Amino acid sequence: MHFKFNNEKPIYLQMIEQLELDIVSGRLPPGSQLPTIRELASQAKININTVARALAELEELNLITTKRTNGKFVTNNQKRIIKCREKLAETTTHEYLKTMQSLGFNTKELLKYLKERS
Amino acid sequence: MSLLQYHHVSKRFGNTTVLDNINLEIPTGKIIGLLGPNGAGKSTLIKLANTLLTPTTGNITFQNQPLGVASKTEIAYLPERTYLDKTRTIRQTLDFFQNFYHNFDRAKAERLLDDLDLQLDTQILHMSKGMQEKLQLILVLSRHVKLYILDEPLGGIDPAARDYILDTILTNFDEGASVLISTHLIADIEKLLDEVIFLQNGKIILQDDADHLRAQTQTSIDEIFRKEFKNAR
Amino acid sequence: MLVKLLAYNLQRLIKPILICAGLTVLTALIFYFTQYDTEFITHDTRTEEIIHASPFIVFVHGLFYNLYAICGVVLTVITLIRIWSLFQKNLYSDEAYLTYTLPIKRHIIWASHCLTALIAIIICMTTILLSNLCFNQDFISAPFQFGADHEPLLNTISYFCLILQLSFIAMCGFLGIILGHRHTKQTELFSRLWGFIVFTLGEALLLLTIFLFTKLNPAMQEIFQQARPSIECLQSLITLVAIVYAIYLLILYPVCQKLLDSADLN
Incomplete structure (x- = not known):
């Protein structure tokens, strides 16, 4: 598994985000x-305690579960994963729109730009 | 119960006050960074915990007991300098550690040394400084103790070796144990830290959870440090 | 723990001492085996008839007489230097960071160094005592014998007295090193200075004691009045000296232990 962290944001938050990405993208398949x-x-x-904290949060979000054998597993709940996907898409898009707007793109130019590139 | 407690500890050398009324508790199961500019008193703080120095006022307890043989059994200390008998070989040094520390895990040490391709019959004299430092780190981390104190473990080490050292620290200390790392090279190490303590001019100016600080200031610990100590000597 | 420490300490300082001891014994043996007819030396009128030895043997014999003296001195000096430098290295150099963080009380560390010193001194003195057996002709050996020939009691007392004296000198060195390091600069200089001061004071006090003793015990005044005092006189004198040194050691041991307990390492 490949992780990249910067020092400016709480590490545990970054770990949560990256694990969420892995789950949503299917790199960590449901039930694995x-x-x-x-x-x-x-x-x-990074620190073990940080990892533990991140996993605890993911468990709160019902994205992972702890089985009695003391392993942690990705949820099988597809609805949860989709909801997470939407949440990530929302934040990413929000960031993107903010940046593009600050570059001077209006909505029409933006849509054209995207269409040319997808 | 916290591991190490400093109660109103001050240390003076002649007319110079190096540590001023330090009240500090080192918790269990955490990696703590003791950060501060050169001359802040970090090494002094550490030496006091190891009975290399005695406080001018105040006292220090380990698991609520005064410092002594019991605390030294459960504290593994890595100083900035090479403290080994350089005329001995690695093997003889392992023998020594095994002889005097009942919680020394020789098999683990040999495994880690093997990873570095170090021959056990090499004389320490003949090892490069970087290798000597790695050897000391291995010796310290091969002890099963409650508190590891590392004084500037990254000083004078090239970047490649730094990765090895950080990795070794991360993967080799006992579960539930604490690690106190004193350093001024923060950027390399801050991802590892649970808590940070900022020391300046012998006083503690900050003690907090690392991620909490990051959330608060939206910057890295390194940045906070630079800003805080911009005017330090 | 004490025994383990002792073993490690001894192991570290013993090699040069054993080498010197070996050389000392060797020179004594060579001296012994190159003995030739003693009448050669007495400048007796019968000399011209009794020259047995070749000039070479005579030369070697005389040479090793001197070499033995040198060896004895070197052995003693090396023993003391090794004892002191081990102490300094173990407790005041970078190694101290390890010594003081071992799970051992400082008392025990101090005790181990004292015992190591004692054992080394005993090895040194015993070597010299045994080697002296090769020099058992009266007129040559007078300077070497601890006492006069065939005076086992005097020799034994002298043997113990010398061990106590060397121990006192070693202790002065230890105290000097401890006191010297309380200075922040030039610790080596101050160590030697303090050691020398303590030693001189001790010796001065010893002389005073001897003087007072002769005042109280007129029979002892022979020491100052005759070139060769009686055996009993010498025995009393050397016993007194041994007792004084023993007292010095008994006082200095806990003093050093206390100083060491509160010593800071920088």
């Missing part, structure tokens, strides 16, 4: 088992 906290910390080169 996540690496252990130690493994994640080692791969991401």
